[in-house]
Amino acid sequence: MSSRDEAAAAAIVSVAATWDGALVGVALAVFAASAWAKYFSTSASLRRIAAAPSPRISDLRSLLHPNDSDSHEDRDGPLVVVRGAVSALKAQIVSQSSGERGVIVQRTQTFLYNEWRGIFGWSFDLDSFIEKTRKEPRSCSVRSVPFVLVDGGYWPHSGFVHVSLDCSSHPLPLTTVYHHLHPVQATPYTFLQAIFGNGYAVGLLDEEKILPVGEEITAVGICRTQHGIVEIKSCPELPCFLSNMTKGEIEADLEVKTRILFWSGFVLGAVSISILSYAVVRNWQRWKSWRQVQQLHEDAQVQTSSDNGSDDVPDGQLCIICLMRRRRSAFVPCGHLVCCSSCAMSVERNSSPKCPLCRQNIRSSIRIYDS
Template sequence: MASYEREISAAVARLALAGDGALLGFTLAIFALQTWSKFRSSSSALTKIRQARAFRISDLRSLFSESDENQAEGGKLVVVRGQVQAKSTVDGNSKVPLFSQDSGEKAVVILSTQTCLYNEWRGIFGWNFDWRALLGRSLKEQLTTSFRMVPFVLVEDGNWLCSDYVIVNLENSRHSLPLTTVYHQLRPIQATPFTFLQAIFGHGYPVGILDEEKILPPGKEITAVGHCNLQCGVPEIRSCEWLPYFLSDLTKDQLVADLALQTRFLFWGGILLSTLSVGILSYSFIRNRSKWQEWRSWRQAQQQRSSTPEMTENEETGDVPDGQLCIICLMRRKRSAFLPCGHLVCCARCAALVEHDAIPRCPLCRQDIQSSIRIYDS
C-alpha cells in the first residue's frame, strides 16, 4: 500500500470514529432510514403487482366494460405480456421501423452511447479501488448519448395483422427498457506526454472509448406493468412512477419473485443497519457523557481551588509579620507547604501557581514538588 493511500485511509478512519464513533453512527442511521424507506416502497409495489390482474391483449376490452373504476387514477393496474411491433406496421402504414446504423437490424428503440473509460489501479488489499470514485467520480464518463424511438405496440402471439393490440406510452417514463446490445466496440486511446503526467499525479488517465448500441427489436416478447385505459377506442398502457418496473423480459411470477427477494434483502439490511447505528450511537453517548461528567468534576474542582485563596484574601493580607510573608508575592501569609520537602514558604495562591508550572519545584530548596498542603493555625 502506498504512503498516500495509508494517509487517506487513516484520515477516513479518524473521521468515521470522530466523537467516539458518533459520526459513524449518524451515517449508519441515515443509511438505515433510506433502507427502510426503500423497503416500504418495495413492499407496497410488491403488494400492488401481486394484486394486479394479468390480461391477454384480446381480453383488455372486457376490462373497460366491467365498470368505470378503471378510469380512476389514470386507469386500472394490469399486467400484459405480448410481442413488440411498430405501430405503423399494425396500422397498415408502409413506414418501416428504425434500422441500426452499426448492426443493420430493425428496431423500435435505438440507444447509442459513447463512454470514456479510465484506468483502474490496485488499492487497499489488492482490490480495484479509487478514492475519487468513492467521492463521486466514476471510472466511466459518458460522452454522448443518442436515443431514437418510433411508436410501438404489444400484440398477442405475434399476430400483428389482427386488430387487438395495446399501445405502449413511454411519455414521462423514467423506467429502464429491456434493450438488447447489438454493437460493442472498444477503441484504445493512444498515450501522450499529458497522459504520462496524469499517470504520475492523478491515476485517472483515459485508456479507451467504448461505443455501444442497444435496441428493442420487433418480435421481442416483453411484459408491461402499468395503468391501462382507452385512447380513441384503443387500449393504452402507461408507466406508474411508484412501481420499479414498466417493461421487462420477466413474466409476472418472475417479477413478483424478484421483487420479493429485493424486499427481503432490504428488510434484513434495514434491521442490520438500525442495530449497528443504535449500538454505536449508544456507546458514543455513554462515552461522551462520561467524559463530560469528568470534565465537569475537574472544572468544579478547579473553580473551588481557585476561589479558596480569594475567599480568605482579606484575612491573609492583614497585619502579617515579616517572617510570615510569602517569599514570592510578599503580600499574603504563608499557608501552603510543599510535599515532599515540607517547606512552608508560599501563600495558597502562589503555591497553586508553582504547582501548575511545567516543572514544579520548591522555591527554597529547588526540589521537585508532588503536591501542596494547606496549613491552618489552631
C-alpha cells in the first residue's frame, strides 16, 4: 500500500472513530432507512402486479368501465399485465448501422477513459472528478414511432392495444444491434495528462439499440380508452413498464429484490442501532466523568478561596509549591502533607505524578481537615 493510500485509510478510520463511531452509525441508519423505504415500495409494487389481471389483448375492452364515453375518454382504467408482439402502426425506423427495422432506435456515444494514475502515482482530485463525470454518454438520441402490441397474427387483423410512452421514465427492453469502439488519437496534451495522472479518452464507444418489430414483450400499466382506441400507459409507482420477462418472471424478480432489501434494512438497522447505542453510552460516561472533574475543580477552588481568606499561615504550614496557601492535601500512598488542594490537583494531572517531597509515585490525594 502506498503512503497516499495509507494516509487516506488513516483519515477514513479517524472519521469513522469520531464520537465512538456515531458518524458511522448515523450513515448506516440512513442506508437502512433507504433500504426499508425501497422495500415497502417494491413489496407494494409486487402486490399490485400479482393482483393485476393478465387478459388477452382482445379482451382488454371488457375490463374498462362500461359507461366510458367520449366525455370520459381520459379516464384511467385498471392496472393490467398483457403480453404481445410489437407491431408498428405505420412506418418503421431503419437502423443506420445495422439496417434492422424497429419502432424505437436509441444511439449513444460514450468516451472511455483510462484508469492509470500517472508516473507520479497521483492525480488532481478536481480533474479526477471532472473525468468521472465525462464518462457519462456524450450524446444520446432516441427516435420512436407509434406502435401497438398484437395478440397473435398481425395488426389490424387481430386484437391490439396502443402503447403510450408519454411521461414514461422506465427502462425499455431494447436489443443491441450495433457495438463498435473507435480509438481516439493521442495528442501532445494527452502526454501531459498521462504524466500527471489525469484521465484521458482512449476510445469512443458507439452503440445502437432497437425495439424490433415482432418481439414478444410484456406491458405492465394502466389500461384506458383514448379516442375510442384501447391504450396502455405506464404507472409511475411501478418499477417497470415494458419488459422481456413474463408476468411470473417479473413477480419472481421482485420477490428476490424484496428479500434482499428486507434483510439489508434489517442488518443495517441492527448494526446502526448497536453502534449508536454504544456511542451514546460511551459519551454519557465521558460526560459524567467530565462533570465529576468539573465538580472537583469547583470544590478545590472553594477550598482555595477559604484558605486564602484565613488568617496568616505559619511558615511551617505553607504549601511547598506555591508558598501562599495552607497545606491541606496528603498524597497517597506516601502520606506527605506538603501541598494545598489546588497544587495537589495540579500534581495529580501530570503524566507521571510524584510527591514533590519524596519523589515517590502517587495515586491520588486526600483532603485533611483540622479538628
